[in-house]
Amino acid sequence: MKTAVLSSLVAASAAQQLGGAWSQCGGAGWTGATACVSGYTCKFSNEWYSQCVPGSAAPGNDTPTTTLKTSVIAAPSATPSAPSSAPSGSISKATGTKFTIDGVTKYYAGTNSYWIGFLTSNSDVDTIMSHLQTSGLKILRVWGFNDVKTIPGSGTVYYQSFSGSTATINTGANGLQRLDYVVKSAEAHGIKLIINFVNNWTDYGGMAAYFSACGVTSNKVWYQSSKCQGMYQAYIKAVISRYRNSNAVFAWELANEPRCNGCATSILTNWIRQTSDYIRSLDSDHMIAIGDEGFGITVSGDTSYPYSFGEGLDFAANLALPNVSMGTFHFYPSSWGVSNDFGKGWVNNHAAICKQLNKPCLFEEYGTTTGGHCTVEQPWQQASLAAKDAGMAADLFWDLGEILGSTGNKAADDGNTIFYGSDDWKCLVDNHIKSIG
Numbered sequence: 001m002k003t004a005v006l007s008s009l010v011a012a013s014a015a016q017q018l019g020g021a022w023s024q025c026g027g028a029g030w031t032g033a034t035a036c037v038s039g040y041t042c043k044f045s046n047e048w049y050s051q052c053v054p055g056s057a058a059p060g061n062d063t064p065t066t067t068l069k070t071s072v073i074a075a076p077s078a079t080p081s082a083p084s085s086a087p088s089g090s091i092s093k094a095t096g097t098k099f100t101i102d103g104v105t106k107y108y109a110g111t112n113s114y115w116i117g118f119l120t121s122n123s124d125v126d127t128i129m130s131h132l133q134t135s136g137l138k139i140l141r142v143w144g145f146n147d148v149k150t151i152p153g154s155g156t157v158y159y160q161s162f163s164g165s166t167a168t169i170n171t172g173a174n175g176l177q178r179l180d181y182v183v184k185s186a187e188a189h190g191i192k193l194i195i196n197f198v199n200n201w202t203d204y205g206g207m208a209a210y211f212s213a214c215g216v217t218s219n220k221v222w223y224q225s226s227k228c229q230g231m232y233q234a235y236i237k238a239v240i241s242r243y244r245n246s247n248a249v250f251a252w253e254l255a256n257e258p259r260c261n262g263c264a265t266s267i268l269t270n271w272i273r274q275t276s277d278y279i280r281s282l283d284s285d286h287m288i289a290i291g292d293e294g295f296g297i298t299v300s301g302d303t304s305y306p307y308s309f310g311e312g313l314d315f316a317a318n319l320a321l322p323n324v325s326m327g328t329f330h331f332y333p334s335s336w337g338v339s340n341d342f343g344k345g346w347v348n349n350h351a352a353i354c355k356q357l358n359k360p361c362l363f364e365e366y367g368t369t370t371g372g373h374c375t376v377e378q379p380w381q382q383a384s385l386a387a388k389d390a391g392m393a394a395d396l397f398w399d400l401g402e403i404l405g406s407t408g409n410k411a412a413d414d415g416n417t418i419f420y421g422s423d424d425w426k427c428l429v430d431n432h433i434k435s436i437g
């Protein structure tokens, strides 16, 4: 709760050498206060981070004369704010082919909400997070990008704008502060976020939003242009620096569905290596995912489009890169010209590669707009869960639907959407969570 943080903060003048409530107080490279204000103690969490948490202060940490002053409250950019209802847990990790979340290693389920960081109501964000929490869905994948070429009106959220040859990151109230709130609410509800950095498609800008600023005209060249990659990495750095110490981050993700049609697969493999190494240089802890559709697997006797290498992806080569933590794949049979029954083999062929490389496989998106969500998708979920000891670690359906309290708006129905509380939800969430156990 905001008020709790506020009342325990102390004036900077009285406590220059002391960290305020929940502030950082140590870690490699840290040059700020290493002791905490009265009532707080500096708790070691890892080599990179110690934090002032409530508790008896270590000797010498007492500061007798402190005055409350609201002006010391700054935007909580790099410093995590106080969890409002639950502890924010521990960092999510890969353990062999499984995920470990808050210390528990098992199969997990989750969903996608590309739009949650674009909401302007904090209470809508909290409502959604509490629905996920009570449903047992642990992982939420969100867009950590929203790139524009024309700045919208002040009520519309965007994260980065391009003008001439300049990229400007929007850290304002209609910018990354909206994503800050998503992270904060996720911390309070024990939800773990996959935060994605750019789109292959033009929704919310995508790589195409960078094109004229960095002087290219295609995704293929964008991946290889040092100017475009410099802008993209600057954006990555801005986002990571805000949430570097949050246990609500499940994984950083390079892009939504990166493709390079007709390209040698080395183009994307090189870009994935370069980007995952860059992310690792900024953050030694959190997992890193690609966000691709999982195309490009050699399956003898099967020349279906999803297995082909035509979109420039080689699933096994990319997963083998040292700083890639997990394999991702998606499934939209009606867009890809394959049958619904293709799903089981699609899951198992990815799982086998994950098992071989000893990294978890995440079935990151799946959806259908025809035939009924429950009937069509349940067998895919079951195939994924059945492979939980054979490489599959988690699945996330596409995508979450909610009727938002403040506006009554349906967010956001694309035909694949599973609305909270619907019959589809009972089938694909409640039953699934029960089977997972």
Ligand SMILES: *[C@@H]1O[C@H](CO)[C@@H](O)[C@H](O)[C@H]1NC(C)=O
Residues within 6 Å of the ligand: 200, 201, 202, 206, 208, 219, 220, 258, 259, 260, 261, 311
């Ligand atoms: C996404 O990538 C594919 C392959 O390069 C390309 O055909 C498609 O046009 C891309 N989407 C956009 C919006 O650029």
Ligand SMILES: *[C@@H]1O[C@H](CO)[C@@H](O)[C@H](O)[C@H]1NC(C)=O
Residues within 6 Å of the ligand: 276, 277, 278, 280, 281, 322, 323
């Ligand atoms: C992973 O990334 C780090 C940081 O950039 C880099 O130093 C390291 O060499 C990479 N790991 C491997 C095994 O290539």
